[in-house]
Amino acid sequence: MHEEIIMAGFGGQGIMSIGQLLAYSGMIKGLDVSWMPSYGPEMRGGTANCTVIVSDSRIASPLTSKPDSVIVMNLPSQDKFSPKVKEGGLVVTNSSLIDKEVEREDLEVIKVPANEIANELGNTRVANMIMLGAYLARKEIIDLDTVKESLTSVLPERHHDLIPLNEKALDRGFELVNEEVTV
Amino acid sequence: MAERVLMKGNEAIGEAAIRAGCRYFFGYPITPQNDIPAYMSRELPKHDGVFLQAESEVAASNMVYGAAGSGARVLTSSSSPGISLKAEGLSYIAGAELPCVVVNIMRCGPGLGGIQPSQGDYFQATKGMAHGDFHLIVYAPSTVQELVDLTYKAFDTADRYRNPVMVLGDGMLGQMMEPVEFMEPLDPADLPKKEWATDGAKGRDTNVINSLALAPEELEAMNKKLENKYKKVKANEVMHEEYRMEDAEIAVVAYGTSARISIKAIDMARERGIKVGLIRPITLYPFPEKEVAATCDQIKKYLTVEMSTGQMIEDVRLAVNGRRPVEFFGRLGVVFEAEEVLERLIAMGGEIQ
Amino acid sequence: MKKIASYPDSLTEKHFHYCPGCTHGTVHRLIAEIMDELDIREETIGVAPVGCAVLAYEYFDCDMHEASHGRAPAVATGIKRVHPDKVVFTYQGDGDLASIGTAEIVHAANRGENITTVFINNAIYGMTGGQMAPTTLEGQKTTTSPYGRNLKEAGNPIKMTEMLSALDGPSYIARVSVHTPKHIRKAKKALKKAFQRQLDGRGFTLIEVLSTCPTNWGITPKDALNWLEEYMMPVYPLGDLKDIEEVE
Numbered sequence: 174m175h176e177e178i179i180m181a182g183f184g185g186q187g188i189m190s191i192g193q194l195l196a197y198s199g200m201i202k203g204l205d206v207s208w209m210p211s212y213g214p215e216m217r218g219g220t221a222n223c224t225v226i227v228s229d230s231r232i233a234s235p236l237t238s239k240p241d242s243v244i245v246m247n248l249p250s251q252d253k254f255s256p257k258v259k260e261g262g263l264v265v266t267n268s269s270l271i272d273k274e275v276e277r278e279d280l281e282v283i284k285v286p287a288n289e290i291a292n293e294l295g296n297t298r299v300a301n302m303i304m305l306g307a308y309l310a311r312k313e314i315i316d317l318d319t320v321k322e323s324l325t326s327v328l329p330e331r332h333h334d335l336i337p338l339n340e341k342a343l344d345r346g347f348e349l350v351n352e353e354v355t356v
Numbered sequence: 357m358a359e360r361v362l363m364k365g366n367e368a369i370g371e372a373a374i375r376a377g378c379r380y381f382f383g384y385p386i387t388p389q390n391d392i393p394a395y396m397s398r399e400l401p402k403h404d405g406v407f408l409q410a411e412s413e414v415a416a417s418n419m420v421y422g423a424a425g426s427g428a429r430v431l432t433s434s435s436s437p438g439i440s441l442k443a444e445g446l447s448y449i450a451g452a453e454l455p456c457v458v459v460n461i462m463r464c465g466p467g468l469g470g471i472q473p474s475q476g477d478y479f480q481a482t483k484g485m486a487h488g489d490f491h492l493i494v495y496a497p498s499t500v501q502e503l504v505d506l507t508y509k510a511f512d513t514a515d516r517y518r519n520p521v522m523v524l525g526d527g528m529l530g531q532m533m534e535p536v537e538f539m540e541p542l543d544p545a546d547l548p549k550k551e552w553a554t555d556g557a558k559g560r561d562t563n564v565i566n567s568l569a570l571a572p573e574e575l576e577a578m579n580k581k582l583e584n585k586y587k588k589v590k591a592n593e594v595m596h597e598e599y600r601m602e603d604a605e606i607a608v609v610a611y612g613t614s615a616r617i618s619i620k621a622i623d624m625a626r627e628r629g630i631k632v633g634l635i636r637p638i639t640l641y642p643f644p645e646k647e648v649a650a651t652c653d654q655i656k657k658y659l660t661v662e663m664s665t666g667q668m669i670e671d672v673r674l675a676v677n678g679r680r681p682v683e684f685f686g687r688l689g690v691v692f693e694a695e696e697v698l699e700r701l702i703a704m705g706g707e708i709q
Numbered sequence: 710m711k712k713i714a715s716y717p718d719s720l721t722e723k724h725f726h727y728c729p730g731c732t733h734g735t736v737h738r739l740i741a742e743i744m745d746e747l748d749i750r751e752e753t754i755g756v757a758p759v760g761c762a763v764l765a766y767e768y769f770d771c772d773m774h775e776a777s778h779g780r781a782p783a784v785a786t787g788i789k790r791v792h793p794d795k796v797v798f799t800y801q802g803d804g805d806l807a808s809i810g811t812a813e814i815v816h817a818a819n820r821g822e823n824i825t826t827v828f829i830n831n832a833i834y835g836m837t838g839g840q841m842a843p844t845t846l847e848g849q850k851t852t853t854s855p856y857g858r859n860l861k862e863a864g865n866p867i868k869m870t871e872m873l874s875a876l877d878g879p880s881y882i883a884r885v886s887v888h889t890p891k892h893i894r895k896a897k898k899a900l901k902k903a904f905q906r907q908l909d910g911r912g913f914t915l916i917e918v919l920s921t922c923p924t925n926w927g928i929t930p931k932d933a934l935n936w937l938e939e940y941m942m943p944v945y946p947l948g949d950l951k952d953i954e955e956v957e
Contacts, residue, residue, distance in 0.1 A: 207532060207534050209532040210531055212471070213529065234534050235528070380787075380788065406791075415786075418776065418787070419783045421777075421783075422788040423788065423791045424787070426787065445777065552851060554754045556752045556774035558751040564772070
């Protein structure tokens with residue numbers, strides 16, 4: 174197993190956090206992982222992205238030019254990264270903020286109304302977890318329970334009261350995809 | 357096996373330094389190494405250590421000079437433009453034969469340049485740090501784990517040779533997260549006492565920390581002593597790693613982040629039947645000169661891969677000494693992709709056939 | 710017979726290299742006497758500058774540390790932070806402290822770094838051969854102000870001691886002179902007070918000492934003493950500039 178993912182969105186959408194959460198979960202499952210952020214002024218209010226690689230063998234480059242999957246939370250990110258996805262790869266896109274179609278026939282696209290669901294849950298800030306939940310439902314590289322367990326280690330302590338909400342958000346994203354598959 | 361933790365390269369450096377018994381950090385903010393001073397300012401007070409944000413890089417390196425002369429294990433860190441300012445202190449520290457560790461998380465220059473990862477400070481680190489005939493011992497880690505291991509080792513090496521040691525990373529290595537295992541922490545109280553340190557001449561002759569030798573013969577003797585030390589360093593401290601070199605006809609020579617991207621390219625080239633391997637210098641000074649030279653009978657062509665316009669290539673060429681062609685691939689500002697290196701390897705493979 | 714003076718224990722036997730009539734030797738001796746009197750020779754680390762006193766480590770019989778030009782306060786900071794229980798002093802000239810080392814002295818003072826700085830102001834660069842210093846007086850001729858210091862071109866004589874007194878970090882700052890026995894006695898009193906302040910943990914102390922440089926001033930030692938009083942003292946008035954009992 175070797176999965177290369179780029180996650181991208183506005184600064185403040187929690188892109189870096191879900192990247193770290195996935196990397197951390199992979200690590201406690203005994204896998205090799207890397208998390209590589211874009212850094213610099215673009216993080217402050219602009220677009221942010223990170224590359225996460227999860228692998229059962231040694232990771233050479235922490236960068237990828239052809240990711241297996243991308244999780245995109247805003248339009249600039251979808252425009253920038255969906256053309257790079259490996260042939261037949263996966264795009265998880267935030268349909269709450271992006272109404273433009275992905276312009277490639279070969280890709281699998283999962284549309285997640287992440288902001289709407291997050292608002293239903295009472296906090297827009299967990300939209301990132303809904304996106305990650307949806308991704309995990311499709312790509313079972315790490316089980317959902319492990320990801321939930323990792324929340325305590327990855328989230329800063331001042332946000333620990335939000336762990337139940339984050340778990341719920343992961344579940345909602347996960348269920349959304351499973352339901353679609355069932356339907 | 358120790359517990360694996362997921363950690364940013366920069367923070368891992370800080371933790372490794374503390375575990376190596378370092379209790380003093382003097383630095384100045386600059387991107388992309390800011391997590392190191394932030395980590396030290398948070399963690400050192402918990403270990404009765406001192407974090408001090410200096411008024412400048414120049415001051416920081418001279419504070420390191422004082423702390424090192426007083427016998428402490430001491431760290432400073434910066435990124436490229438800041439290292440230029442630290443150069444003054446480093447020359448004095450080397451001249452006075454003091455141990456310290458300095459981290460350079462390289463960004464792209466010259467001038468203010470930018471904050472993207474780079475390997476443009478190779479010449480500075482290995483050859484032209486500052487005035488006078490001296491060298492830093494330079495480690496070039498390529499993973500976060502190696503950042504930890506080599507930072508820890510750097511303090512020992514610095515003490516053993518009484519010489520500044522540099523850990524040379526880049527913005528990518530400093531900013532990325534990978535799982536790491538840490539060694540057991542060392543108690544600085546258990547370290548051997550440095551008899552030469554200026555810590556008050558209680559019941560002994562006075563100690564002087566100094567790099568001044570006005571008499572010509574004295575000056576030559578001081579430099580001879582350093583020269584002999586660097587000979588020992590060259591004989592004993594070279595570190596390198598080889599990857600898929602057994603039957604290789606082309607050798608990539610790359611260090612740090614470039615080596616990692618090159619490994620990906622090498623694996624892809626191998627799938628296409630190109631016999632290519634990697635020589636990865638882990639110490640840049642001393643450079644694995646003999647180790648590269650020893651491959652000349654087997655290797656038909658070398659490709660040096662760097663995030664620069666070609667700096668380490670000069671050392672590779674010196675080692676190869678005209679026996680084989682040495683080519684170069686590099687970009688700066690933009691980090692190159694494995695596919696770009698692959699393209700070059702395919703071309704070289706074709707030329708060999 | 711009662712012995713009233715002797716060679717200080719805190720000075721080595723080495724002969725000073727200073728020029729005839731230079732007052733560096735006087736200040737060295739005062740510091741050594743104070744180390745003896747406070748019984749701190751074995752507890753003291755001195756930081757030598759770049760300038761005429763670059764060889765100070767050969768004269769003070771305590772642990773000594775070199776600094777690059779102007780950086781003595783940074784080096785002293787490094788030492789003091791590792792050994793907060795030791796006495797640390799810097800010995801710096803006007804080029805070192807008032808020109809190339811302005812950032813280091815300002816910030817060490819501002820941090821209230823618990824060190825003592827002895828600042829020798831002789832209004833000229835000595836070691837390099839008589840160039841204009843930041844403290845060179847208006848109209849004073851040097852090798853780099855051959856027509857006399859022109860304030861419009863070269864700026865004004867810098868008053869470091871007054872500037873540093875405006876900071877909150879320092880505990881005691883004074884300007885003294887060593888051109889007469891009476892002034893030498895006063896200078897010693899101020900220096901001793903500064904070292905005592907450090908021993909009491911009260912933060913940064915600095916004593917500026919007006920000094921002579923007959924060689925580079927191009928006059929006799931005796932005339933140099935008069936020149937200091939006549940021309941330097943009006944620009945650099947003596948006295949305590951800052952003296953607070955406790956530093957927060």
